[in-house]
Amino acid sequence: xxxxxxxxxxxxxxxxxxxxxxxxxxxxxxxxxxxxxxxxxxxxxxxxxxxxxxxxxxxxxxxxxxxxxxxxxxxxxxxxxxxxxxxxxxxxxxxxxxxxxxxxxxxxxxxxxxxxxxxxxxxxxxxxxxxxxxxxxxxxxxxxxxxxxxxxxxxxxxxxxxxxxxxxxxxxxxxxxxxxxxxxxxxxxxxxxxxxxxxxxxxxxxxxxxxxxxxxxxxxxxxxxxxxxxxxxxxxxxxxxxxxxxxxxxxxxxxxxxxxxxxxxxxxxxxxxxxxxxxxxxxxxxxxxxxxxxxxxxxxxxxxxxxxxxxxxxxxxxxxxxxxxxxxxxxxxxxxxxxxxxxxxxxxxxxxxxxxxxxxxxxxxxxxxxxxxxxxxxxxxxxxxxxxxxxxxxxxxxxxxxxxxxxxxxxxxxxxxxxxxxxxxxxxxxxxxxxxxxxxxxxxxxxxxxxxxxxxxxxxxxxxxxxxxxxxxxxxxxxxxxxxxxxxxxxxxxxxxxxxxxxxxx
Numbered sequence: 001x002x003x004x005x006x007x008x009x010x011x012x013x014x015x016x017x018x019x020x021x022x023x024x025x026x027x028x029x030x031x032x033x034x035x036x037x038x039x040x041x042x043x044x045x046x047x048x049x050x051x052x053x054x055x056x057x058x059x060x061x062x063x064x065x066x067x068x069x070x071x072x073x074x075x076x077x078x079x080x081x082x083x084x085x086x087x088x089x090x091x092x093x094x095x096x097x098x099x100x101x102x103x104x105x106x107x108x109x110x111x112x113x114x115x116x117x118x119x120x121x122x123x124x125x126x127x128x129x130x131x132x133x134x135x136x137x138x139x140x141x142x143x144x145x146x147x148x149x150x151x152x153x154x155x156x157x158x159x160x161x162x163x164x165x166x167x168x169x170x171x172x173x174x175x176x177x178x179x180x181x182x183x184x185x186x187x188x189x190x191x192x193x194x195x196x197x198x199x200x201x202x203x204x205x206x207x208x209x210x211x212x213x214x215x216x217x218x219x220x221x222x223x224x225x226x227x228x229x230x231x232x233x234x235x236x237x238x239x240x241x242x243x244x245x246x247x248x249x250x251x252x253x254x255x256x257x258x259x260x261x262x263x264x265x266x267x268x269x270x271x272x273x274x275x276x277x278x279x280x281x282x283x284x285x286x287x288x289x290x291x292x293x294x295x296x297x298x299x300x301x302x303x304x305x306x307x308x309x310x311x312x313x314x315x316x317x318x319x320x321x322x323x324x325x326x327x328x329x330x331x332x333x334x335x336x337x338x339x340x341x342x343x344x345x346x347x348x349x350x351x352x353x354x355x356x357x358x359x360x361x362x363x364x365x366x367x368x369x370x371x372x373x374x375x376x377x378x379x380x381x382x383x384x385x386x387x388x389x390x391x392x393x394x395x396x397x398x399x400x401x402x403x404x405x406x407x408x409x410x411x412x413x414x415x416x417x418x419x420x421x422x423x424x425x426x427x428x429x430x431x432x433x434x435x436x437x438x439x440x441x442x443x444x445x446x447x448x449x450x451x452x453x454x455x456x457x458x459x460x461x462x463x464x465x466x467x468x469x470x471x472x473x474x475x476x477x478x479x480x481x482x483x484x485x486x487x488x489x490x491x492x493x494x495x496x497x498x499x500x501x502x503x504x505x506x
Contacts (some may be wrong), residue, residue, distance in 0.1 A: 009042060013044050014038075015016060016035065029095055034088055034091075034306045035091065035137075037086060037119050042078055042079065043083055044078060046093040047089035047090055048074070049087060050089065052088055054068075054082065054084075054414065055084045056070055056316075058077070058080050075092070076136070078093075090445070102190055105179075129164065132464075136155050143155075153281075153473060154467060158468060160474055162463070163485060167456045167457070169489055172490055173488075174496055178442070181500045187427045187438060189425070198442035199439075199446045200389045202342065203343040203402060204338060204392075205380065205383070205391070205392045206346050206347075206393050206396060207348060207349075208346060208348035209325065211394055212327055214325075214328060215414055219254075219323070222322075223319055223320055225318055233258050233311065234261060236257050237260065238275075239251050240276070241263060242266070246307055250288075262278070262281055263273065264276065264277045265277045282314050283313055284311065285311045291312045295313070297315075309321045309323060325354075330433040331362070331433075343438075347379050348371065349376070355369060355421055373399070376398075381405060381407045393410045403422065409423070410423060411426050413426060414428075437504060448492055448495045451491075
C-alpha cells in the first residue's frame with residue numbers, strides 16, 4: 001500500500017568515470033554527473049541528452065502509450081525509459097529533486113485525519129468505566145440508608161451487568177467481517193477505518209488507460225487488400241520478434257496463423273518500426289513515415305481512430321492494422337449504477353482523440369484530458385475544497401499523487417502480487433465491477449455499527465435499571481454480561497454476511 005517511486009527505480013546506475021562506466025547507487029548521483037542508459041533502462045533523474053539517439057517511453061510516469069524522440073541538448077525527465085541504443089546523459093537535478101520525485105514531496109500529499117466512529121466508541125468506552133463506578137457508588141449510598149441487606153447485591157449487580165465490551169466490539173467486528181468478505185473478492189483495504197470513509201463518498205474520479213481499459217488486451221482491426229495465408233504468416237513471423245506493445249497486440253490478433261518462417265536481416269528501429277527478409281520477401285511494418293519515407297505509396301486516408309501500424313511486402317503497400325484500447329466489460333453498467341448516487345469524473349493523461357466516443361458511451365459528468373500527474377492531484381484537491389469526499393481510481397505511478405491526495409485511493413491491478421502505486425485499496429481488475437457492491441456494503445456496515453451501538457446501549461440502560469433497583473442478582477448479571485457481547489458480535493457478523501450475500505459479495 002505504501003510504495004512510492006523508490007520501489008520502481010533501479011538500485012544503481014552506470015556513471016561514466018574516466019571514460020569507464022562504473023555502477024553507483026542512484027542516491028550518490030550529483031548534478032553534472034554523466035551516466036549511461038541502455039535499452040529498456042529507467043532514467044533515475046532529470047537530465048540532458050549529450051550523446052546518442054533518445055527514444056523515451058514516458059508511460060511509466062504518464063500511464064499513456066507513446067514515444068518521445070529527443071535530440072542532443074533536450075531535457076529528459078526522470079521515470080522515462082530508453083527504447084533503443086544506449087545514450088549518455090548529464091544529470092541536471094538530484095534524484096530527490098527531479099520532476100517525478102517532487103510529486104511525492106508535495107505538501108498536499110499529507111492527508112488530514114478523519115474523525116472516525118470507531119474513535120468515538122473508544123472514547124465512550126473509556127468514559128463508560130467512570131460512569132459505571134459513579135452509578136455503583138450512588139447505588140451503594142442509596143441502599144445504605146434504605147436497606148443495607150440489598151446494598152452489596154445491588155452494587156455487585158451494577159458492576160457485573162454493565163458491559164462496555166458490547167459497545168467496544170461492535171465496530172471492529174463489523175468492519176473486520178467486511179474486510180474478510182472484501183478480501184475473498186480480491187478487494188484489499190489498508191485499514192478497516194476506510195470503510196467509514198467509503199460510506200461518505202460523494203465524487204468518484206476515474207483514470208482512463210489501464211483503469212477503464214484493459215492493460216493486456218487490444219482491439220485490432222485490419223484495413224487493406226485481402227492478404228493470403230502466406231502473407232499473413234510472413235507478417236506474423238516478423239512481428240513475433242518484437243516486444244513492442246503494438247506488435248504483441250497484432251501477434252495475438254493473428255493467433256490462428258502459423259508464424260514460424262525463417263527471418264533474416266531483422267532490424268528494429270525504436271519508435272518507428274521493424275523490417276526483415278522472410279523467405280525472400282522484404283517486409284516492413286511500422287509507422288507510415290517508416291514504411292514510406294518518400295511518400296510514394298498509395299495509402300488512402302481513413303477516419304478510423306486508434307494507433308495505425310502499416311505494412312509493406314517488397315515495397316508494395318498491403319494495408320494497416322488499427323489497434324485500439326479495449327474498454328472493460330461491464331463498464332457501462334457500473335457507471336450507470338454509480339451515476340444514480342455519485343458525481344462521476346474522468347481525468348486522463350491521454351489525448352482527447354476519444355472524447356466524443358467516451359462522452360456518448362459513458363456519459364461522465366466531467367471530463368479532462370492530457371493532464372499531468374500534478375494536474376490530476378490538483379483536480380482532486382479542488383474537488384475537496386468544494387466539500388466533496390473523493391474516491392480516485394487509477395492504476396499507474398502517474399496516478400499515485402491523485403490516489404494519495406484523495407479521501408480514498410483505489411489502485412486497479414491485473415495481478416494483485418504486482419507493484420501498485422501508493423493507495424488505500426488494491427482491487428483486482430476482475431473485481432472492478434463489484435465497486436457498487438463495495439460502496440453499498442460500506443454504507444450498510446455503518447448502519448449495522450450504529451444499530452449494534454443502540455442494542456448495546458439499550459442492554460446497559462435496562463440492565464443497570466434493574467441492578468440499581470435491587471431486582472437483579474449478581475449471578476444473573478454474570479450470565480447476562482457475556483450474553484450481551486455474544487449477541488452484539490453475532491448480530492454484526494450475521495448482518496454483514498447477509499447484506500454481502502444480497503450484494504453478490506460471497
